[in-house]
Amino acid sequence: MEKEELVELQVSGMHCNNCALSVHKLLEKKGLHDIYVDFANDEVKFKTDDPTSTPLIIKEIEGLGYKVSEDSIPIEEKSYEKIENKFYFSLLFTIPLFSHMFLPFHWLHNPLVQLALCTPVYILGCLHFGKSAYHSLKNGIPNMDVLIFIGSSAAFMYSLYGTIQNLGPDFLFYETAATIISLVLLGNLLEKRSVSQTTSAVRDLMLFQEVKANKMLNGEIVEIHSSEIRPGDVLVINSGDKIPVDGEIIWGEASINEAMLTGESLPVEKSKYDQAIGGTMIEKGSIQILVTKTGKHTILSQIIELMKKAQAAKPTIQKLGDKVAAIFVPVVVGISVITFFLAFYAFDVSFQKSMLNAIAVLVISCPCAMGLATPTAVMVGLGRAAKNGILIKGGNTIEEIAKLKFMVFDKTGTLTTGNFKIRALDCIQISEKKAESIISGIEGYSNHPIARSLVTELSLKSPEKMIFIKVTEEKGLGMTATDSEGNTYMFGSMQILNSDEDPGNYSLFLKMNDILVARIAIEDEIKPEAVNLIKTLKKLNIIPVLLSGDQKKKCEELGAVLGIEEIYAETMPHQKLAIIDEIKKRGKTAMVGDGINDAPALTSSDVGISMSDSSHIAIQSAEVILLKSDLSSIDNMLKIGKHTLLTIKQNLFWAFFYNIVAIPFAALGFLNPMVGALTMAFSDVIVIGNSIRLKTKSL
Incomplete structure (x- = not known):
């Protein structure tokens, strides 16, 4: 299989989440991966197996009515293309048209004056919503603009017919058509400005580069x-x-x-x-x-990219909203048609009133709020986490964090400081100086906390290091090396010992040509915040588990101090993997680790958590990176995960509740289309506002 290539595009003309969803669905239908669409910043990214298909994909995005560029420089919108200017233009004609309802100027009631005022707004609506509606239907991805276009067109055409036939004021709904278009444009404008606030964490980081x-x-x-x-x-x-x-x-x-x-x-x-x-x-x-x-x-650019990818990753909870939004437009059109026929034929409601009820159903329906419910909360949650030194790689990880039942900890460098001291060095067949030289030389090739501590301590004591021609590291065992004379050395845990070799009270062992030549006893200190973290986890009903390759006695001593009852000691990497798989069967499981030997377990767990000073492989394997080695970051991570999921649930409730209540009210004639358009615009703002509240909310 060919390696996937990342394609980055600048796409202008996306004014709301509805536009972004159309582009996202198109790219999904094309079988593309890791899709990221940000309408606030005109960015679209995806991965493809076939880079030669990119021009065709660009053509299809342009077919939806947007402008596309492969340059990293944003496309400069012309003044008449900007959503702000479209809104101000429509408002200029809509205010005098709408004011005829309460101002005593007879000329405002003239059908031809109303037609003249409404026509520029309707043409703008056709170019903005009609174009988008046409392209979305052509591509089999009906969007919210279909409802707006049908609703405003029905009001305009009905009024035009009344004007031509001179049927009187009861047939004139020009203000309805113009107000619908103006208010939905206002909603788009507020949505774009509000969403740009939810992505401010990424933008703030990008400003550091300028x-x-x-x-x-x-x-x-x-x-x-x-x-x-x-x-x-x-x-x-x-x-x-x-x-x-x-x-x-x-x-x-x-x-x-x-x-x-x-x-x-x-x-x-x-x-x-x-x-x-x-x-x-x-x-x-x-x-x-x-x-x-x-x-x-640079590290900063990689963090920005990780955050963008995280914002694009959908939590499971969003899939419900996506499924509803996908069938929403045809369902609403059906309800609108049924509303008209039932009102006019079954309940003998006037033609005009039946028409207005049907238009109100179209206009008041708002899948935008459903589409915005999850991504806005995820963006703010990820941004708040990043500002607290917690880098979460996926929006889907947020949901996993909020549902954790177990948190599994590695011992060395995770619950303990990783700053080791040599308590005793026992040389069996070689001199102390030679043992120090071999250990310092061989451990210089490892990134493990124990290795770093030993090299630092031994370098101060004896700067001499043995030179090796070949050094390899085996997960869970230790280091193997060969010198220029062909001698082989092994330095690692008690796993390298034969059954007849006595470990004593020592932790690390040095073998030369498979003969035990030295033993080291080391001591490590517990991180000061570890005790409080374990207490916090227990209060949250998350069971702490200790999973380490260290000796059973040491692990049990640490567990007793911290209050961890479930302990797995003297484990190899493949054993850690099996234990994680078993724990996962009992509930959502996080793994906190930092070494190369933790990488498989970090990958296998529901949420892998790695410290910033971890090995490169551990960082790559984890979904969460703590940029501070302080364990209290985990407490912050859990709180942010919990409150982000709570915000998503609140947003989805309000989005569904709005539609469940609003559509029947509109169908029964309690809401006119203009009120519907206004409440539709502000339902988006309520959802976004609730997400933005997460920025400063007390956790």
């Missing part, structure tokens, strides 16, 4: 834009400046505020050889950095 930079060039400092920076450039960054891209500090010291990345308000002290992350800010000091990553390769 900065100037001071580049060292031939001994002089030259100011350039961040887009002109290339890997290998040397940048000078002073107090108060933003760091434009990722790099390594080659000169100077600074206090760097990384709050935008981790949510941590206290600045981090950094000096030579430390990593500087693009988007963070220097509060005090001055540094020079050697640029290592630019553009899409």
